[in-house]
Amino acid sequence: xxxxxxxxxxxxxxxxxxxxxxxxxxxxxxxxxxxxxxxxxxxxxxxxxxxxxxxxxxxxxxxxxxxxxxxxxxxxxxxxxxxxxxxxxxxxxxxxxxxxxxxxxxxxxxxxxxxxxxxxxxxxxxxxxxxxxxxxxxxxxxxxxxxxxxxxxxxxxxxxxxxxxxxxxxxxxxxxxxxxxxxxxxxxxxxxxxxxxxxxxxxxxxxxxxxxxxxxxxxxxxxxxxxxxxxxxxxxxxxxxxxxxxxxxxxxxxxxxxxxxxxxxxxxxxxxxxxxxxxxxxxxxxxxxxxxxxxxxxxxxxxxxxx
Numbered sequence: 495x496x497x498x499x500x501x502x503x504x505x506x507x508x509x510x511x512x513x514x515x516x517x518x519x520x521x522x523x524x525x526x527x528x529x530x531x532x533x534x535x536x537x538x539x540x541x542x543x544x545x546x547x548x549x550x551x552x553x554x555x556x557x558x559x560x561x562x563x564x565x566x567x568x569x570x571x572x573x574x575x576x577x578x579x580x581x582x583x584x585x586x587x588x589x590x591x592x593x594x595x596x597x598x599x600x601x602x603x604x605x606x607x608x609x610x611x612x613x614x615x616x617x618x619x620x621x622x623x624x625x626x627x628x629x630x631x632x633x634x635x636x637x638x639x640x641x642x643x644x645x646x647x648x649x650x651x652x653x654x655x656x657x658x659x660x661x662x663x664x665x666x667x668x669x670x671x672x673x674x675x676x677x678x679x680x681x682x683x684x685x686x687x688x689x690x691x692x693x694x695x696x697x698x699x700x701x702x703x704x705x706x707x708x709x710x711x712x713x714x715x716x717x718x719x720x721x722x723x724x725x726x727x728x729x730x731x732x733x734x735x736x737x738x739x740x741x742x743x744x745x746x747x748x749x750x751x752x753x754x755x756x757x758x759x760x761x762x763x764x765x766x767x768x769x770x771x772x773x774x775x776x777x778x779x780x781x782x783x784x785x786x787x788x789x790x791x792x793x794x795x796x797x798x799x800x801x
Contacts, residue, residue, distance in 0.1 A: 542669075548734045573608075576615040640654060672720075674720060763786060
């Protein structure tokens, strides 16, 4: 069985919590027969999901695949400029460590940490927002061809989606659920890229992303709003995500969490081991590598409550 820790690490100032394991092990995990679906624990709902929340990058969109290969070199350059005696390889290990530890939170949190690391080495850090803009400028160069290809029709949207995303969304829409996106990427980019991928027909205006004031947005706030506006309890909520934040938030609300251990670069249909372990540790109820088994997955989720 899964072992939970009950301590509450929420920050009273509204900052999103860093990753920490809340599930030490998942001894009862099993594969759904004939599928790639790993059941960590069965949902305990009284009825089927009515509202479904998706993270965006890595959960649906692959437009920004490879972003750490942009972020980490920028950070290494920034720290080298402090005059530190550390080698580029040493700094790369430091940056990889905290970037991966903070993955799932809004981008600004990684830049806050970068500023702290600059100061620790005797440098005068820029504002985190400056580092964030430098990163976004470089990332925009990396993904420009993908975005142009989608807009021109040269690239089919399916090539920039986690496999079988459209089939999953079609099935969910056919079941009459309301669909939402909540992403740590800046909201204007999320709205734009949702449309580029042709996903706006599923989500409409229910697309949420990071704000200029990072404390004005969190996935927990989106979940709270969904439940409040629709007068729901958390059992009615289902979430898909490849980051720990959405998994933790939906579990804390009483919902069901699907961890998407997506192989973004290879689209191999095999779970990414690092993501899988991290998502199980965050409390995911189910792990999938992508959505190729969307039919058995949704049939399971709609019958696991005893209907």
